[in-house]
Amino acid sequence: MLLKSQPVFHKNFTVLAIPLFSDNYAWLIHNNTQAWIVDPGDAEPISSILAKLNLRLAGMLITHSHWDHVNGIDDLLAQYTVPVYGYKGVHPKVTHTIQEGDQISLDDLEITVWHTPGHLADHVTYYADEPQWAFCGDTLFSAGCGRIKQTGNMAELETSIKRIGALPPSTTLFCSHEYTLNNLAFAQKVEPDNNAITEQAKHIQYQLANGFASLPCVLKDEQQYNPFLRLNQESVQSSLNLHTGKCLAATERFEALRKWKDVS
Numbered sequence: 127m128l129l130k131s132q133p134v135f136h137k138n139f140t141v142l143a144i145p146l147f148s149d150n151y152a153w154l155i156h157n158n159t160q161a162w163i164v165d166p167g168d169a170e171p172i173s174s175i176l177a178k179l180n181l182r183l184a185g186m187l188i189t190h191s192h193w194d195h196v197n198g199i200d201d202l203l204a205q206y207t208v209p210v211y212g213y214k215g216v217h218p219k220v221t222h223t224i225q226e227g228d229q230i231s232l233d234d235l236e237i238t239v240w241h242t243p244g245h246l247a248d249h250v251t252y253y254a255d256e257p258q259w260a261f262c263g264d265t266l267f268s269a270g271c272g273r274i275k276q277t278g279n280m281a282e283l284e285t286s287i288k289r290i291g292a293l294p295p296s297t298t299l300f301c302s303h304e305y306t307l308n309n310l311a312f313a314q315k316v317e318p319d320n321n322a323i324t325e326q327a328k329h330i331q332y333q334l335a336n337g338f339a340s341l342p343c344v345l346k347d348e349q350q351y352n353p354f355l356r357l358n359q360e361s362v363q364s365s366l367n368l369h370t371g372k373c374l375a376a377t378e379r380f381e382a383l384r385k386w387k388d389v390s
């Protein structure tokens with residue numbers, strides 16, 4: 127598992143990746159005193175970082191209900207009495223049920239809740255307009271996107287990804303899994319002549335070989351090599367038509383691409 131990630135800074139806030147399991151990241155937002163954790167899948171690594179940095183846990187933000195995003199909640203609540211934010215039904219220990227448009231204040235960092243279903247019906251994204259941070263869980267990955275799971279829906283996932291993709295290009299995306307290199311391999315199948323994909327794959331291979339995470343990522347970069355953000359490009363459309371053996375309508379392309387990735 128990757129142990130190093132570049133911290134992201136804004137004013138008095140820092141965001142750190144906490145590696146969990148084989149490929150998960152929880153995201154720790156802190157202001158040198160208080161800390162908030164996004165997707166606490168495992169309590170022990172989070173508690174260790176809090177102790178090391180002498181931080182007090184002030185809250186938990188849950189993007190969706192899969193076990194690797196929620197399994198640390200109970201153990202953390204045994205140590206800290208803090209609010210737990212999540213969509214309805216995400217976890218029985220949620221103290222603050224949230225929905226589209228809700229505002230959460232992390233000290234003076236203002237977070238807006240976006241309901242971004244598709245991977246699961248209960249999925250949300252936490253977005254800070256200033257400094258343009260999006261904690262997007264399993265909706266959008268670097269060079270890829272989430273699968274449809276259980277209560278997920280293809281049309282909703284497409285809508286959610288388009289919404290995130292329309293954010294300012296400078297938006298930093300805090301995704302939840304280290305899938306980047308695998309996703310880039312698929313992107314190369316879709317656009318074999320896209321030099322941005324080739325160069326990014328080399329860069330990520332170097333990062334991983336040296337123990338660095340590929341995340342977080344920046345939207346403007348993703349727009350150069352993430353095929354799920356490039357469905358308006360002729361190169362992607364032609365590749366999809368060739369793969370499916372028919373001329374796809376605009377409304378058919380996202381589903382065809384997601385299904386292609388599923389079997390790759």
